[in-house]
Amino acid sequence: MFLKIFCYIKIMNSKSFKIILIILGIAVLISLGVLYFSKSKPSDVPGTGPGTEEEEEFSYLIDFSNVGNIQEAQLEILKQDYGLAVEEYEKNPNSFSALMTFAFTYYQLGDYEKARDVYIKIGEISSKNYTSFWNLANTYIRLKNYSGAERAYLRTIENGPDQTRHYTALAELYWYNLPEKREQIPELYKKGLEELPGNYDLLVNLAWYYKETGDKKNALKYYQEVIDNYPETEEIIRAAMEEISD
DSSP, X not given: OHHHHXXXXXXXXXXXXXXXXXXXXXXXXXXXXXXXXXXXXXXSSTTTSGGGGSOOOOTTOOOOTTOOSSOHHHHHHHHHHHHHHHHHHHHOTTOHHXXXXXXXXXXXXXOHHHHHHXXXXXXXXXXXXXXXXXXXXXXXXXTTOXXXXXXXHHHHHHHOTTOHHHHHHHHHHHHHTOGGGGGGHHHHHHHHHHHSTTOHHHHHHHHHHHHXXXXXXXXXXXXXXXXXXXXXXXXXXXXXXXXXXO
């Protein structure tokens, strides 16, 4: 009887041992599976998965390998300036000088769409500057987006009202590309003269506008103002006035 009980217990222990081994085996397999997927699958929690260790693609990567129509010396300067800008951008992604260099490089390489986009970004970061808006306007002209150029030039005037070129550039845009707005040129120049009284370029261009549109009275008036402010130019200006009188 004792032998039977002993054998029964032995058999039970053997079966239990096997069951335990099976359970342990399954547990090991499950653990290995969890470990595998935790390493191979990025975490669903932003910023905690392995994928965050990879750097994002550089936004302003420029390929200089297929550049044409640029002299080698100029291209080398572009490359050097670009390299310095990349270093500056890595320190400060909102660096005005770095972003301006990227935009200028795109422009020089003829990629006006990308140049436009970077100049727009700069304007968003530095809304009170006028240099990026000036370059943006010129880029829009390359893209034949004259309404965009107008908006950008207006910002240059707003941000830099003491710069003569801002008024003359917008006036030229109206004259050559937006003829339906030519009649706004006189007020534009007069606005400039409020900021820059007696400015030679503004007076001469205003007189020229009246001359070209047949307003002899105002043309002579502003040519005379040029002479009054710049007597050394009298000979040249008198010759222009005589053309009106003929």
